[in-house]
Amino acid sequence: MEKKIEIKNVSKFYGRKQALFDIDLTIEQGMFGLLGRNGAGKTTLMKTLAALHKKKSGEITVCGVPIEKAREIRAMTGYLPQDFSMYPSMKTDEALDYLGALSGIPKADRKKKVTSLLRKVNLIEHRHKKVKELSGGMKRRLGIAQALIHDPTVLIVDEPTAGLDPEERIRFRNLLCEVAEERIVILSTHIVGDIEATCENIAIMDEGRILWKGTVEQLIDNARGHIFTSNVEKRFIPQIKKEYIVTGMLSQNDYTTVRIVSDSEPDLPNTVLTEPDIEGAYMYCLHSSGCDVKGGEE
Amino acid sequence: MLFSKECRRILTSLTFIIYCFVVGLFFVSQYFEECNGVPYVPDEKISEDHDVIMHGAVDDLATEFFANNYVCYPYGFYKSVRLKEDDSKKVEECLLEVTGLTHDELMDIRDSGEKYYIERGVQETMYYEIGEMPVSDTITYERFCELMGKVDDILGGGSNYKVDDIVFRYSYVPMTDEEIEGVISDLYDKDGVAGGYARLFSDYMGIVLGIMPVFVTAALVSADRRKRVSDLIYTRKISSFKLVFSRYTALVVMMFIPVIFCMIAASIQLIKNFDFSDLALYRMFTLPTFWLLPQIMIVTAVAMIVTEVFSSGIAILLQFAWWFHSNMSNGERLSGSIGKFDLICRHNTIYGRDEFLLSRNDFIFNRVFFFIAAIVITALTAYIFELKRGGRFNGFRLFGKDSIFRHKA
Ligand SMILES: Nc1ncnc2c1ncn2[C@@H]1O[C@H](COP(=O)(O)OP(=O)(O)OP(=O)(O)O)[C@@H](O)[C@H]1O
Ligand SMILES: [Mg+2]
Numbered sequence: 001m002e003k004k005i006e007i008k009n010v011s012k013f014y015g016r017k018q019a020l021f022d023i024d025l026t027i028e029q030g031m032f033g034l035l036g037r038n039g040a041g042k043t044t045l046m047k048t049l050a051a052l053h054k055k056k057s058g059e060i061t062v063c064g065v066p067i068e069k070a071r072e073i074r075a076m077t078g079y080l081p082q083d084f085s086m087y088p089s090m091k092t093d094e095a096l097d098y099l100g101a102l103s104g105i106p107k108a109d110r111k112k113k114v115t116s117l118l119r120k121v122n123l124i125e126h127r128h129k130k131v132k133e134l135s136g137g138m139k140r141r142l143g144i145a146q147a148l149i150h151d152p153t154v155l156i157v158d159e160p161t162a163g164l165d166p167e168e169r170i171r172f173r174n175l176l177c178e179v180a181e182e183r184i185v186i187l188s189t190h191i192v193g194d195i196e197a198t199c200e201n202i203a204i205m206d207e208g209r210i211l212w213k214g215t216v217e218q219l220i221d222n223a224r225g226h227i228f229t230s231n232v233e234k235r236f237i238p239q240i241k242k243e244y245i246v247t248g249m250l251s252q253n254d255y256t257t258v259r260i261v262s263d264s265e266p267d268l269p270n271t272v273l274t275e276p277d278i279e280g281a282y283m284y285c286l287h288s289s290g291c292d293v294k295g296g297e298e
Numbered sequence: 299m300l301f302s303k304e305c306r307r308i309l310t311s312l313t314f315i316i317y318c319f320v321v322g323l324f325f326v327s328q329y330f331e332e333c334n335g336v337p338y339v340p341d342e343k344i345s346e347d348h349d350v351i352m353h354g355a356v357d358d359l360a361t362e363f364f365a366n367n368y369v370c371y372p373y374g375f376y377k378s379v380r381l382k383e384d385d386s387k388k389v390e391e392c393l394l395e396v397t398g399l400t401h402d403e404l405m406d407i408r409d410s411g412e413k414y415y416i417e418r419g420v421q422e423t424m425y426y427e428i429g430e431m432p433v434s435d436t437i438t439y440e441r442f443c444e445l446m447g448k449v450d451d452i453l454g455g456g457s458n459y460k461v462d463d464i465v466f467r468y469s470y471v472p473m474t475d476e477e478i479e480g481v482i483s484d485l486y487d488k489d490g491v492a493g494g495y496a497r498l499f500s501d502y503m504g505i506v507l508g509i510m511p512v513f514v515t516a517a518l519v520s521a522d523r524r525k526r527v528s529d530l531i532y533t534r535k536i537s538s539f540k541l542v543f544s545r546y547t548a549l550v551v552m553m554f555i556p557v558i559f560c561m562i563a564a565s566i567q568l569i570k571n572f573d574f575s576d577l578a579l580y581r582m583f584t585l586p587t588f589w590l591l592p593q594i595m596i597v598t599a600v601a602m603i604v605t606e607v608f609s610s611g612i613a614i615l616l617q618f619a620w621w622f623h624s625n626m627s628n629g630e631r632l633s634g635s636i637g638k639f640d641l642i643c644r645h646n647t648i649y650g651r652d653e654f655l656l657s658r659n660d661f662i663f664n665r666v667f668f669f670i671a672a673i674v675i676t677a678l679t680a681y682i683f684e685l686k687r688g689g690r691f692n693g694f695r696l697f698g699k700d701s702i703f704r705h706k707a
Contacts (some may be wrong), residue, residue: 055705070688071537079533085526089310102534102541128460133497150535 003029003184005049006169008067010058011236012048012208018285019044021208023058031180033199035282037291040205042188043082046156051188061259075104078147082158084139084186086134086146088132092123095131105226117145120170136163148179161194162219162260173198196278200205200237211289216278222288223281228260231270240268245293247280300540304518304548313517317328317510318556324506325560329499333567333648340481346473348439355446356396356431356469358458363409370667371626372456378423379453392445398434407431426667453687462509481649490578493585494648499564500589500646503557507593508624508642511553512617515601518549532685535546538684542602548675549598554591561586589643592665595672596641603679606686608694636661642667656658 012020019041034042047053047155049060051073060067067073086095093114100110118124121141126134133143147155157176161169176185177198189195195202196216196251201259203213212219227247232240234256240246244266248259260266265273276284286293303410309316336543362368366386368379381389392405411426451460458467473481485494522528533543565582604613624641636643636657643661645654652659685691 019359036463047529047689051688052529052532074533075535077533078530078688081529084530085524086530087307087521087527090307098303099534102531102536103305104535107299146530174563 004064005154005184005186006061007047007049007057008059010045010048010060011056012053013056014044014045019208020048020055023210025203025213027186028201029182029184029201030201031177031179032184032186033195033202034186034205035190035195035202036191036205037186037190037286039207040207041208043158044208045205046079046158046186046188049154051192054080056157075150076153077256078150078155080140080143080147080155080157080160082162084130084144086139088130090131091127092131092134092142093118093128094143095125096149099146100102101147105150113149117149119170120148120175121145134151137165137168140203141168142170144175153183154178155183156247159185159186159188159190161189161191169194194284204282206286206289206291208271211291212285219285220276220278220281223261223276223284225273226261226263226267226276226284227276227280228262228271229257229274230260230266230272231255231257232268245283247277247286262286300536300544301548304545308514308518308548308552310363311514311517313416313514314552317383317499317553318513320510321503321506321556321560325503325563328502328505329564331561333495333498333564333571336573337648339478340647341473342470343473343477343481344466344653345469346465347471348442349433349468350438350440350443350471351464352396355394355442355459355463355464356433357428358468359389359393359405359449360397360404360428360431361425362391362458364411364428365423365424367438368453370453370455370456370458372454377454378457379457381452387453389449394451396434396437396442396445397432399432407414435650444506452494463645484651485649486576487649489669490581491576492565492578493581495564496569496582496585497645497654498648499561499582500586501643503560503586504593504642504644505625506554507557507590508597509617509621511549511597512595512601512614514553515598516548516605516613518545518600519605520610538687539680542676542680542683546598546602546679549602550591550595553594553598557586557590557594558583564649588665592672593641596668597674598677599672599679603682605674606679606682606693608696612696636664638663638667640664 005025007025007027010020010023011018023045026219033044036042041202044053048055049067051061051067062073063076064092065076087101088096088227096114096117097110100113100233101107115124117271118127123138123141129221131139131142137158139273140163146158147166152161157174160176161172164172173194176187179185180183180198187194187199200215201213202216203221204211213223230240232255234251235255237249237256237258240258240260245261246258250257257276259274259280260268262270262278265271283293347436363386366380368381370377370379384485390401390404393399394401397404399407406431407428408426409426410636414425414427415422417423443461443464446464448463450459451455522531532543565579568577568579575696593606600620601613601617604616620641627640636645644662682691686693
């Protein structure tokens with residue numbers, strides 16, 4: 001059986017509001033990144049893949065299994081919701097054990113699994129803490145542990161790195177990469193840097209549509225020739241922001257170096273073409289697809 | 299096992315602790331205190347003597363008619379009813395037929411009665427002190443019941459003349475010494491003492507178990523949504539059927555445990571108060587289990603499905619309504635007939651075994667019906683759970699952000 005998720009022509013409505021428009025996507029083994037602004041439809045797509053939502057039309061198969069076979073899909077999918085939370089008065093290991101039981105793991109294996117997972121996500125010394133006593137980052141780590149407890153073929157993690165400190169974020173990314181060696185991992189994020197460090201394949205979504213799909217390299221290649229830096233006086237900054245897409249600024253005395261995404265070379269002093277970074281490439285992609293991203297500096 | 303995990307979750311929940319406390323308190327204050335010491339000796343019984351019933355009812359009806367003030371308890375709420383002229387006339391017609399008097403004779407009785415006043419609510423009502431009213435020689439009991447039914451209708455229901463209750467209200471007569479002897483020996487010989495106490499125990503506990511399980515259930519079932527754990531649970535492999543039934547059984551078992559403790563306490567009390575050889579102690583366990591377990595089951599099952607479809611608040615409201623209705627429709631009738639579909643069955647005495655056995659078949663039907671209904675409803679809940687988890691049904695929200703009454707833009 002091939003490890004592959006195939007999404008064909010999928011549409012999804014919330015009541016009368018359409019949230020996904022004819023999504024076509026093939027996701028293969030390894031890390032897959034889903035990028036997009038707030039409200040782009042990332043969570044909606046991921047929930048649909050986790051059999052939590054009913055699609056309106058189209059076809060989804062996960063490793064050959066149609067999404068309608070919810071039971072089988074659930075057995076091979078691990079899901080970390082964007083707003084992960086757990087019964088607050090349960091202890092950390094108890095919570096994992098409970099969710100493990102719901103995943104049908106026999107008692108004998110569960111104990112071992114819980115301990116090894118807690119060790120893996122660096123929560124072992126907090127295992128007797130109640131869930132409500134965990135910090136936001138610890139809670140996220142518990143979240144990833146619960147998604148992995150039944151050894152799923154597909155791991156769906158919705159913005160797992162939000163709210164983690166840099167050190168934890170790196171640990172988290174490494175963990176995901178490790179996990180992705182034998183699975184399909186789908187990750188959504190706003191943090192473009194996460195994608196760069198982990199994912200080979202990505203898709204960029206906006207307003208329920210896939211704007212772009214391909215590898216990170218292709219995305220960067222795409223933007224080549226459209227990212228510039230200029231050295232300008234500080235007082236011009238507001239005006240520049242109004243006219244161009246600014247992705248970065250570095251101030252030095254009265255001058256500021258700005259990174260600009262633009263179709264053609266901007267008419268500014270001291271402008272040079274630069275090698276695109278992933279953030280700029282992402283902005284360029286949004287921009288070239290007709291999204292209004294001016295004034296943004298994520 | 300999932301079952302034991304759910305039990306643990308229930309055990310550590312605040313609502314369950316409150317449940318135990320209320321059930322225990324109710325047991326102690328209602329049953330345990332009453333049964334302390336030697337049993338009271340009955341001195342009155344329901345005669346079912348038609349003459350006694352008719353006399354009692356006619357006396358009350360005449361008194362209320364003269365005062366034009368009728369005490370009613372529709373759905374258990376006190377209400378004093380005053381009739382308009384034409385309705386009053388209809389009541390008078392009934393009264394004339396039952397007594398066999400003419401209008402003038404009736405008025406004579408009224409006018410010869412001494413007046414007295416009773417304060418009812420804000421206003422004073424004038425009553426006439428009348429003696430015993432006559433009852434017509436020619437009227438049959440069936441016709442009498444018909445007329446009383448008519449009066450009850452005119453009064454809007456819940457009056458003293460409600461036909462179902464009339465036997466229990468008006469036919470008490472003193473018992474002879476032999477009868478008293480007989481009733482007591484029934485308790486010892488036929489009921490093994492514990493059987494009689496078991497009925498009283500079940501009677502009281504049935505009241506509190508008609509409402510309390512809804513809180514524990516609604517809290518547990520709505521916890522997933524409240525704590526935003528639903529998606530996490532929904533994406534697990536476990537079948538909806540297994541999950542829902544594990545939770546259901548855990549709820550029922552956990553809520554039955556305090557009841558078992560109460561049974562044990564009641565048994566110990568019996569051992570203290572009676573000769574052990576007189577006691578058929580097992581009856582303190584068998585009858586209440588048969589009586590109360592289906593009740594916990596049905597309340598839990600209904601609470602579960604309503605919480606899944608609507609919300610915990612609606613479940614509690616609905617159960618309150620059902621509980622209230624069941625309590626009130628029992629009315630004065632604290633013992634005797636048990637309806638086929640009464641949630642709360644009453645038999646508020648340690649005596650009256652024969653009377654209880656009269657509605658034995660209905661009682662058994664009742665409990666078996668609720669037992670089966672509870673399981674069917676839970677299976678339905680599992681189906682609804684499966685729909686919700688696949689996003690095919692999101693429940694109806696009557697209030698708040700996602701209310702079905704909100705106009706969707
Ligand atoms: N339950 C819902 N009912 C109605 N509309 C919804 C619901 N959930 C999401 N939406 C809408 O669907 C669209 C996509 O939302 P979604 O949560 O998938 O975005 P997202 O990409 O995950 O955003 P974010 O980055 O903020 O998490 C949004 O316009 C949102 O308003
Ligand atoms: Mg989202």
